[in-house]
Amino acid sequence: MSNLDIDIDKLRKETAGCERVLHFNNAGSSLIPDAVYQSVLDHLALERQIGGYEAEAEAKLLLDSFYSGFAKLLNANINEIAYVENATRAWDMAFYAIPLKEGDRVLTHESEYASNYLAFLQLAKRRGIEIDLVPSDSSGQIDVEKIPELISSKTKVIAITHVPTQGGLVNPAAAVGKIAKDNGLIFLLDACQSVGQLNIDVAEIQCDVLSGTGRKFLRGPRGTGFLYVSNSVLSQLEPPFIDLHSAKWTSEQTFELANSARRFENFESYIAGRIGLATAVQYALDIGMPKIEHRVKVLAERLRATLSQLEHVNVQDQGVDKCGIVTFTKKNENASQLAHRLKAENINISVSLREYAQLDFGARDIDSAARASVHYFNTESEIDRFCQCVETR
Numbered sequence: 137m138s139n140l141d142i143d144i145d146k147l148r149k150e151t152a153g154c155e156r157v158l159h160f161n162n163a164g165s166s167l168i169p170d171a172v173y174q175s176v177l178d179h180l181a182l183e184r185q186i187g188g189y190e191a192e193a194e195a196k197l198l199l200d201s202f203y204s205g206f207a208k209l210l211n212a213n214i215n216e217i218a219y220v221e222n223a224t225r226a227w228d229m230a231f232y233a234i235p236l237k238e239g240d241r242v243l244t245h246e247s248e249y250a251s252n253y254l255a256f257l258q259l260a261k262r263r264g265i266e267i268d269l270v271p272s273d274s275s276g277q278i279d280v281e282k283i284p285e286l287i288s289s290k291t292k293v294i295a296i297t298h299v300p301t302q303g304g305l306v307n308p309a310a311a312v313g314k315i316a317k318d319n320g321l322i323f324l325l326d327a328c329q330s331v332g333q334l335n336i337d338v339a340e341i342q343c344d345v346l347s348g349t350g351r352k353f354l355r356g357p358r359g360t361g362f363l364y365v366s367n368s369v370l371s372q373l374e375p376p377f378i379d380l381h382s383a384k385w386t387s388e389q390t391f392e393l394a395n396s397a398r399r400f401e402n403f404e405s406y407i408a409g410r411i412g413l414a415t416a417v418q419y420a421l422d423i424g425m426p427k428i429e430h431r432v433k434v435l436a437e438r439l440r441a442t443l444s445q446l447e448h449v450n451v452q453d454q455g456v457d458k459c460g461i462v463t464f465t466k467k468n469e470n471a472s473q474l475a476h477r478l479k480a481e482n483i484n485i486s487v488s489l490r491e492y493a494q495l496d497f498g499a500r501d502i503d504s505a506a507r508a509s510v511h512y513f514n515t516e517s518e519i520d521r522f523c524q525c526v527e528t529r
Contacts, residue, residue: 276454
């Protein structure tokens with residue numbers, strides 16, 4: 137047995153949804169393992185029996201494991217981790233904390249996610265910042281060699297998405313991080329689609345901020361997210377809003393922000409969900425992220441290769457390095473129709489629309505694409521069945 141092998145039968149038995157559906161929507165929301173499900177139920181039962189505050193106090197060790205688990209998963213320090221309700225809010229809390237002023241410039245890529253780009257546009261309108269787009273190279277990923285040409289004295293931030301929502305592309309984050317570090321720029325990485333399927337090391341990437349979600353490839357509960365903020369930039373970032381958890385009211389007219397990433401948290405949160413996400417992180421660590429990444433990429437390549445052989449199907453994934461997200465279009469059936477038809481066969485996928493990625497899909501004249509995203513618990517036979525169903529109409 138290879139050191140990259142995974143006991144798929146065991147993991148599928150621990151994933152009740154595998155008995156009901158063929159789930160290729162892990163980039164939307166993955167199937168949660170039994171351990172995650174039970175951890176959430178157990179805490180809700182405890183809240184029901186003794187009260188919410190009291191249950192939280194009893195769950196302190198589990199809640200602490202959220203921070204230690206993510207620190208291990210990302211190769212970070214415990215005080216650089218924060219719990220946030222979802223990936224978008226985590227990203228927002230960090231981005232809006234950067235003290236950008238009129239004339240300051242933000243570098244990003246044309247694959248950027250809609251919610252992030254909307255924030256850029258809002259600050260362009262509100263504060264007068266400027267947005268600079270780094271072009272794509274011939275493979276479709278961010279053109280790293282062009283980044284230095286766009287950096288000026290006004291450039292303050294590089295903000296990109298590691299794995300765009302609309303395809304299998306993996307942007308070369310570490311190469312971007314080196315440029316950001318060499319130029320003294322804040323590097324904000326949206327890792328919503330990469331954490332949980334790729335082995336992520338924030339020290340290697342050299343990102344200052346990394347945001348993500350629980351519900352996707354980490355297989356955690358919905359309504360959970362996380363934020364990494366490097367100690368090296370913490371003092372530069374003041375959260376857009378605070379409360380008595382993220383700051384201390386020191387006198388009538390003074391306050392002190394928490395001296396850790398927890399300055400981006402707030403007092404009230406989904407405690408059962410936090411425990412569920414901590415459980416999901418430990419579940420991934422127990423399997424091993426190198427094993428997960430290898431398995432996901434092997435399955436995705438098989439899916440791309442098989443889809444590419446089908447008549448009327450065009451795989452749309454770009455980039456040198458690709459991941460578990462596979463997007464494609466079909467000439468005689470639009471993505472929404474296909475997703476609806478597959479749903480009737482108990483097959484889950486999602487649809488990526490142009491409004492989610494105006495710059496990328498607009499440039500490629502794509503209105504919508506079917507998005508099939510595999511995970512390690514999926515099987516080769518599921519890929520074969522999926523492709524047969526895609527081909528049949």
